[in-house]
Amino acid sequence: MAQEMLRCGTAEIDRLVAAGLPYEERSGVRHFDANDLYNLGMYSTTSKTQPELAFRMLFRFAGRPVDDLLRTKNWDFQVHLECPDCAGEAPWRLEEPDIVRFGGNVADVTAPAPGSGSATYTATVTTTGARTPVLSPVLRQLTGEYLAAGYRWQMIPVPMQADYALVHELGATSCIAASLLLAERFRGAGYRAEAKRGWFCGVLGGALDLPHACVEVEDDDGKVKTIDIAKAQLAARLSASTGEFQELCLGSIYNKVIPSTASGNAALAHHECGSRTPVHVRADIRSVR
Template sequence: MTVETAAADTLLGALDRFRTAPSDVARYDTDTTTAARALRAAPDQVARLASAGLPHVVDSARGPLFDYDDLMNVGMFCGTGQTVPELGLRFLMRFAAAPRTSWFAPRDWEIGVHPSRTAGGEAAEDPAAGDGSRKVTVRVPDLSAPGVELLEGGPFDEALHPSGYTAAVRLTGASHTVRDPRIHEAWSEVVDALAARRVVYQTVPEPLRADHHRAWELGVADCVVASRLLADRLRAAGLETTARRGYLLGLFGSDHAWCDVVEDGVHKSLDPVFAFVATVGDERGVAESPEFAAACLGSRFNRLLPCRTDSAEPLVYFDGEPAPYWAMVGVGARPRRSS
């Protein structure tokens, strides 16, 4: 049975499992061909999504145009195990099933941040090429963060870098626990809401991420929304905390957000979404790992590269505005080979 045949009805079955982007933040610019590639389905199956009620607009030349974030949620919730979102999450969380020591040991990475200029995957190459396309700027690694060491590349003197960059970094994790009851209370409020499905974990458009309280009230959250909300609650409790944002590194990089809280002078990481995903296990296509979920409350992992942000701001900009989610297609990372 081919993926195209298997996906025919399951794509439609995903429509009632997530909440589509509010009309005031949706961007209907992804055509059927691009959508089919991401969902590993035939174009006519994607067209059926429009007929079944997935919000879209119709362009006289390009046909139905969808919101890319809506399509990512179709892929995440369809359950075929073959879509790009499902395969990506499965790969990127595979390290949760590895031995605990592997989460923290120093690890060297080669990263390339050259955001895609189009939903079809055209990368942003040398800005000197002068192709007249949109101006791309990206956030650089936070070399002041604990456990981050630059091995090659840079300099990264400014928080925003033109076009893209290539670098090698060493990431060293750390195993920590948290004792402050205020942290535990705020943590439980956020993680329990996700686990109980009072708030649906799904892809959230960048404009809605920027209004994280609205997203939470709408009953949707991703890593950015959850981390910003957690940071707000910890700050209100009198704790020094920051919502962080960077890349989860693997064969490709994935935009990710988490919290940093200071306890007893030590910076400790709080990752509510990783904890949730590791708790629900196979439902999301990854192995259940209670030990990893527990480590998400305080520990720092060697696959998370923080970038220079103040409150989990976007990592990529087009002409000064936050880039769409599909820009992350142009972010790549792999373990660095020994010379």
């Protein structure tokens, strides 16, 4: 997997290991952490690794006019829940799509009945976009300072992202860690703010679950604005042509994001069977044409 993801040979892998790339040996075979490999590929500057190619493909929309991101869009929304160490039949609790307050809609909902092992939640979710840029000079200054700080976006396990102080001490960031820290700074400046989790839609046709988080903050006009700080940061890495999308991320909403009712450091789902092992959540969100 490592050679395929990084598009390199055995000698290059050996050099990475010698330089400190951690691995676990099982039956004489080296096994690497997928996050480590993704982060190596993302910043390799070879322009040929799977993470680099996927990043350019996934964010190609960010360099286009944003009008398409503001129109109404329908999604076939499915979330698969798995309780790995299930202790028996019990109700499921999913932090459901929270889109109505942003002008969207949730219909044809099939919520999971009490059960064991696994379950599925399905719905048709309608999203839309709107230009509602942040007005507060203070909020814009704090956001700009964060973006200019030079934190490196990385793939980080979700439980670690909740420890946002540690993540940023390491010079790294992620959507959840960034949103938690920025929300804290907004509150320190006297604003009502909260990091919220959700889903980033339309990734590889819906077959890739990406944890996502934004900051919701009450602006000087009394309206709640959404700051998608991580997407603004990632778009800035792509090219200078993404300026319009970066500005959209600073207060506005767009149709590729479905917010949930979960706060930034909360689990998206829970099974009330008594198991202490977190529920695995995998989203499959596909555009309805």
